[in-house]
Amino acid sequence: MTRKSDELRNREQRERQQRLRDADRKARRPNRDDVARTALFMIVSAMAARKAEAELDELQDRVVALLVKQGFDERASDAVFDELAAKYRTGEWPFRRKLHLGEADGDELEN
Numbered sequence: 001m002t003r004k005s006d007e008l009r010n011r012e013q014r015e016r017q018q019r020l021r022d023a024d025r026k027a028r029r030p031n032r033d034d035v036a037r038t039a040l041f042m043i044v045s046a047m048a049a050r051k052a053e054a055e056l057d058e059l060q061d062r063v064v065a066l067l068v069k070q071g072f073d074e075r076a077s078d079a080v081f082d083e084l085a086a087k088y089r090t091g092e093w094p095f096r097r098k099l100h101l102g103e104a105d106g107d108e109l110e111n
Helices: 006-026 032-049 053-069 074-088
Strands: none
Touching: 032 053, 032 074, 053 074
């Protein structure tokens, strides 16, 4: 049996991934980034509401350390976390509505 060309394998992989993304969208299934973003928002806004600055600093240190371990720049990682924390501290829902998901029953978002 002959081996598929890299171009053909890559095209088939792109098509397979697109079908999966389309199916997830149709099923209104969140991806890992949606879940992670929402979880980080909940954690940061709860810590801010409790004025738990030391805990938030510790969380940031641990997250940044793991990002650095993956190869990310430490200063850039700290800056991104700071920006997100500043945005999430208010406790107000900072995310845009995902219009491709359409209307849902009980569409009001609660945080």
